[in-house]
Amino acid sequence: MANSKTRIQQRRQKKKQQKRLTLLVIGGTLLIITGTIIGINAWNNQPNLDLVTVTGQPSLAVDQELIDFGNVKLDSTRTFSIHLTNIGDEELVLSETPYIEVKEGC
Numbered sequence: 001m002a003n004s005k006t007r008i009q010q011r012r013q014k015k016k017q018q019k020r021l022t023l024l025v026i027g028g029t030l031l032i033i034t035g036t037i038i039g040i041n042a043w044n045n046q047p048n049l050d051l052v053t054v055t056g057q058p059s060l061a062v063d064q065e066l067i068d069f070g071n072v073k074l075d076s077t078r079t080f081s082i083h084l085t086n087i088g089d090e091e092l093v094l095s096e097t098p099y100i101e102v103k104e105g106c
Helices: 002-044
Strands: 060-062 084-086
Touching: none
Parallel strands: none
Antiparallel strands: 060 084
């Protein structure tokens, strides 16, 4: 009788060890996958050195300096798009919401 109890206890202990091993393998796999994703993401976020023209600081370049709609009637709406590029080698952070100033007669 005591012998069968020790067998049952051994089986239970073996199952616990198998569960621990399974959890360890799954946890290790998740860590490796997470590390790989973080590494790839960091690699992809490197500045494009072909565009870098300013070193040691961020610098903003606009694809068009002037947008001319011609004569526009009062209270009418016009839209446009501009492309902004950081041509510096440091991270560009906008501390406030950008705004566009429209000058009459320009």
